[in-house]
Amino acid sequence: xxxxxxxxxxxxxxxxFLSGLNQAWSRSVEKQTVLAVLTLNIARFTxxxxxxxxxxxxxNLCVFGDNIVQQSFEAIDNKKANNKTIHIINLSRxxxxxxxxxxxxxxxxxxxxxxxxxxxxxxxxxxxxxNMEFLKAGGMVGLEKINGKMQLxxxxxxxxxxxxxxxxRLLKLANIVDLPxxxx
Amino acid sequence: MTFKQILIIQLLTALLFFxxxxxxxxxxxxxxxxxxxxxxxxxxxxxxxKKAKSLNDSPAAIFVITQNDIKRIGATSVxxxxxxxxxxxxxxIDANKWAVSARGFNGRFSNKLLxxxxxxxxxxxxxxxxxxxxxxxxxxxxxxxxxxRGPGASLWGANAVxxxxxxxxxxSTDTQGGLLVAGGGTEEQGFGAFRYGGxxxxxxxxxxxxxxxxxxxxxxxxxxxxxxxxxxVQGGFRLDxxxxxxxxxTIQGDAYRSIINQxxxxxxxxxxxxxxxxxxxxxxxxxxxARQQHTFSSTSDYSLQFFYDFYQRxxxxxxxxxxxxDIDFHHRFAFLGRNDIVWGLGYRYNHDNxxxxxxxxxxxxxxxxxxxxxxxxxxxxxxxxxLWFTIGSKFEYNDYTGFEVQPTxxxxxxxxxxxxxxxxxxxxxxxPSRLEHDIKxxxxxxxxxxxxxxxxxxxxxxxxxxxxxxxxxxxxxxTTFINxxxxxxxxxxxxxxxxxxxxxxxxxxNPRTGILERPLFFSNNFKAKSYGFEISAVWQMLDWxxxxxxxxxxxxxxxxxPAEDATGGRSPQQHVSLRSAISPMQDIDLxxxxxxxxRNRARGFxxxxxxxxxxxxxxxxxxxxxxxxxxxxxxxxxxxxxxLEYRQExxxxxxxxxxGMYGKITWNF
Numbered sequence: 001x002x003x004x005x006x007x008x009x010x011x012x013x014x015x016x017f018l019s020g021l022n023q024a025w026s027r028s029v030e031k032q033t034v035l036a037v038l039t040l041n042i043a044r045f046t047x048x049x050x051x052x053x054x055x056x057x058x059x060n061l062c063v064f065g066d067n068i069v070q071q072s073f074e075a076i077d078n079k080k081a082n083n084k085t086i087h088i089i090n091l092s093r094x095x096x097x098x099x100x101x102x103x104x105x106x107x108x109x110x111x112x113x114x115x116x117x118x119x120x121x122x123x124x125x126x127x128x129x130x131n132m133e134f135l136k137a138g139g140m141v142g143l144e145k146i147n148g149k150m151q152l153x154x155x156x157x158x159x160x161x162x163x164x165x166x167x168x169r170l171l172k173l174a175n176i177v178d179l180p181x182x183x184x
Numbered sequence: 185m186t187f188k189q190i191l192i193i194q195l196l197t198a199l200l201f202f203x204x205x206x207x208x209x210x211x212x213x214x215x216x217x218x219x220x221x222x223x224x225x226x227x228x229x230x231x232x233x234k235k236a237k238s239l240n241d242s243p244a245a246i247f248v249i250t251q252n253d254i255k256r257i258g259a260t261s262v263x264x265x266x267x268x269x270x271x272x273x274x275x276x277i278d279a280n281k282w283a284v285s286a287r288g289f290n291g292r293f294s295n296k297l298l299x300x301x302x303x304x305x306x307x308x309x310x311x312x313x314x315x316x317x318x319x320x321x322x323x324x325x326x327x328x329x330x331x332x333r334g335p336g337a338s339l340w341g342a343n344a345v346x347x348x349x350x351x352x353x354x355x356s357t358d359t360q361g362g363l364l365v366a367g368g369g370t371e372e373q374g375f376g377a378f379r380y381g382g383x384x385x386x387x388x389x390x391x392x393x394x395x396x397x398x399x400x401x402x403x404x405x406x407x408x409x410x411x412x413x414x415x416x417v418q419g420g421f422r423l424d425x426x427x428x429x430x431x432x433x434t435i436q437g438d439a440y441r442s443i444i445n446q447x448x449x450x451x452x453x454x455x456x457x458x459x460x461x462x463x464x465x466x467x468x469x470x471x472x473x474a475r476q477q478h479t480f481s482s483t484s485d486y487s488l489q490f491f492y493d494f495y496q497r498x499x500x501x502x503x504x505x506x507x508x509x510d511i512d513f514h515h516r517f518a519f520l521g522r523n524d525i526v527w528g529l530g531y532r533y534n535h536d537n538x539x540x541x542x543x544x545x546x547x548x549x550x551x552x553x554x555x556x557x558x559x560x561x562x563x564x565x566x567x568x569x570x571l572w573f574t575i576g577s578k579f580e581y582n583d584y585t586g587f588e589v590q591p592t593x594x595x596x597x598x599x600x601x602x603x604x605x606x607x608x609x610x611x612x613x614x615x616p617s618r619l620e621h622d623i624k625x626x627x628x629x630x631x632x633x634x635x636x637x638x639x640x641x642x643x644x645x646x647x648x649x650x651x652x653x654x655x656x657x658x659x660x661x662x663t664t665f666i667n668x669x670x671x672x673x674x675x676x677x678x679x680x681x682x683x684x685x686x687x688x689x690x691x692x693x694n695p696r697t698g699i700l701e702r703p704l705f706f707s708n709n710f711k712a713k714s715y716g717f718e719i720s721a722v723w724q725m726l727d728w729x730x731x732x733x734x735x736x737x738x739x740x741x742x743x744x745x746p747a748e749d750a751t752g753g754r755s756p757q758q759h760v761s762l763r764s765a766i767s768p769m770q771d772i773d774l775x776x777x778x779x780x781x782x783r784n785r786a787r788g789f790x791x792x793x794x795x796x797x798x799x800x801x802x803x804x805x806x807x808x809x810x811x812x813x814x815x816x817x818x819x820x821x822x823x824x825x826x827x828l829e830y831r832q833e834x835x836x837x838x839x840x841x842x843x844g845m846y847g848k849i850t851w852n853f
Contacts, residue, residue, distance in 0.1 A: 116482035
């Protein structure tokens, strides 16, 4: 039978023991942080068609996601992307999306994602999401963790439809897919 | 040095070892900003279960339990997982019975909480609550459990008085492949589960599962065995199909059978005036649900859902069977730019049958009930991205109390994306149950004293019983102002009226048995006011070490009535829980959960049982020797050999919960 005292000491010893064992973790970087910084870099390699916004206006980067996602994007607020200042807009509802040049969509129900991307299809909004499903639903850029590293996938078909241009320097690093939105 | 001092020193030393690593994590982001895309795509990346506290900007007290949480606390049943939520009172009555409620009024037959599993209402009209032992899911296939404290009646209808629990399972495309779970231990004597998922065609995915378990008996306080061991086998499936770009279809179903042992005490009219016996309850049931969803645009869709649910329980008190058919329609659309409107219609049909021939009888023994409902809700955006006003109501017509209206008004304000404030006023009702309406049961018999004959108390249903009602005032604040710390606070004031009470009538002599019978009728004469708050915090101390803490305070004023006279169950004033989730290496998890539950009272035919406050601790250690295999060891209720959590209102003995250990292996293939 374990007494309360013994159990508590056991925990304390365990903690002490564990404190030496965190080597693997200290070298790697948390995924959400990398996602935000990668999104900034993607914005830097993208050019928007002229009427998308006027020369002095900031680049509106709209973020739809939970508080953890929103927090990670704080680090890139007010950073520069091709002479434009990034302005983060944290969306609470998927409304009024015309003001966004870049839309980062964290997890969204399949049934809502597809019609949303359909509606944005021909507008100059760069859509960035978190997996292959996102590209299949008509999204442009997918960032997915595969074997411990981030993989960048770009749906060229969707990018072209919206008249955005992504630099070939970025395309070279990406896994290119050319997917029209699936009918099924 | 005392034990405490040694312990503190040990903990501090451990913390000191950890602290240097925390700074490494914070400085990362600035360094990352200078990296090229090539470099960013080449760094080692880890995912951390930094759970978001709030699902979205709902103006309600919402808490979400994720799949990862369920796994990491080693929960083996839905109620065990629910212990993670603030403001919920979860008490285990014995091996096979639970008492679960939100914001007070707990009991095995608590009746103010609505529970939905994938949109299927698990409420039974029998006692207006949930038979928790009947409700189970494949825990590994649960995506999340959403817990809403406070009234949800304007959307979900009667019975969502103090809270709503939504258990949501994964889409079948997320459960592809096989999963095998096996384990066993002292209390969880043996359990196993198998699931397999695949694609039927390009647009259709499906899964099927089967699970089973055997749980050990619990002891009485004296240590003698309570004879409450049980086992259960359950199977089910889910199929999701994308019919067209705009149409989705989900079909799912489950079937179960369980053998529940219990020790039952019935009153009797002859000495010794009570009869204690062991019985084996056979409980079985099943359900099937189909839902079609059509999407017009990102702001407009409708869903049409149908379900059928059946269960039967063969108990000494009565044999109960119940069939429920439910049809539900929802439509959402944007209107005039600023309005997001949801409206819906529902119909429910219930057919039940009670065979009662011991101490209870029901008139009529079989009944068909109908429920018609409609609701409408409008969310108005008053200021873009910062201020929303929601107004709505449910309108119901039921066979017990007729027409009912349950409105709500809610305001959500986001002055800054790290600060969210909300407030709400709502009315909700709890319609009478079938038993409150139609039962006649010998509750207990007072033995003869001196010259007085034996007196039997006969609990008698009241067809005139009205709905219980609450007007609830709530407010909340959520913040993520401090990096890596999120705090969620909610406070409430509930004003109840028409609460169920009992009044006794003049005794009369039953010539057949020769004892006096005193009828005890249900009535609506209680009023109560309850208030309190809940606070929950998540601190991601390090990428691999997270703390979750909850505190809740609940107070009730039973309108001058001493607490001892209150019918139905009560809830403890305070709950505290502290959870530490540590992953010192990527393939090792260590989880520690402490819970403190304040002193409580259970009230029933037996009188009043005092339940002492208790502290309990669970521990889990898991190791993943390969990507797809996890071996875990779980200790539950470790701080005491046995402790009391609650006592059922009637017919059973007080039973305590034992310390338990189990081992488990999970294989994904």
